[in-house]
């Protein structure tokens with residue numbers, strides 16, 4: 001069992017992710033990063049979004065990076081990457097997480113053999129997306145789980161249920177999701193909403209990013225303890 005880490009919300013530091021005077025997230029260029037105390041170390045992780053076409057991979061990536069959410073399905077051509085910075089206190093220590101998110105369009109993954117190996121190479125976590133209103137995206141999950149990583153990768157695996165707020169159209173039950181979590185040991189993050197409420201974007205997204213970074217940190221500790 002992984003130890004429980006005391007996680008601080010680091011709200012003051014989260015303000016450094018915004019365009020000054022607004023609630024909008026700033027896009028950091030390749031040579032830029034949020035202005036945190038120099039003593040805060042930064043750690044980089046590669047995250048791969050995997051799932052059926054229209055399951056919400058691009059939607060989720062945009063949600064995590066605070067960018068505009070797609071209102072309709074536009075197939076992602078090839079691989080699209082986005083960097084997300086997230087400051088978090090672990091114990092007494094402030095750490096700047098840099099998540100390099102790789103989003104590959106499903107039709108490109110199926111059409112070109114090089115896409116999946118490129119996404120899997122050196123991956124730290126895989127986010128397996130399914131939509132609760134698309135049964136097929138859910139039934140595909142066990143197959144995706146085995147093809148998302150290779151046994152030696154030891155990547156963290158997290159499933160993401162999108163359109164979770166669309167209760168009346170749901171095609172996946174709570175009991176099925178609970179059973180999946182228990183059988184595969186893979187937690188399911190539940191996302192939804194329209195993203196219309198821009199005033200509070202960071203408050204909505206913070207629990208998801210906290211969960212993800214905490215999971216990555218725990219995985220590092222587990223890997224270190226295996227090596228010792």
Ligand SMILES: Nc1nc2c(ncn2[C@@H]2O[C@H](COP(=O)(O)OP(=O)(O)OP(=O)(O)O)[C@@H](O)[C@H]2O)c(=O)[nH]1
Nearest residue numbers: 054055056057058059070072073076106162163192
């Ligand atoms: N309201 C809402 N819409 C969502 C959610 N997840 C996905 N969508 C919508 O679903 C559609 C498809 O989502 P995308 O993120 O583009 O799908 P994708 O998985 O990237 O698809 P490919 O790039 O073709 O592989 C878009 O219209 C999104 O707006 C959600 O949680 N809530």
Ligand SMILES: [Mg+2]
Nearest residue numbers: 058075076105
């Ligand atoms: Mg896409």
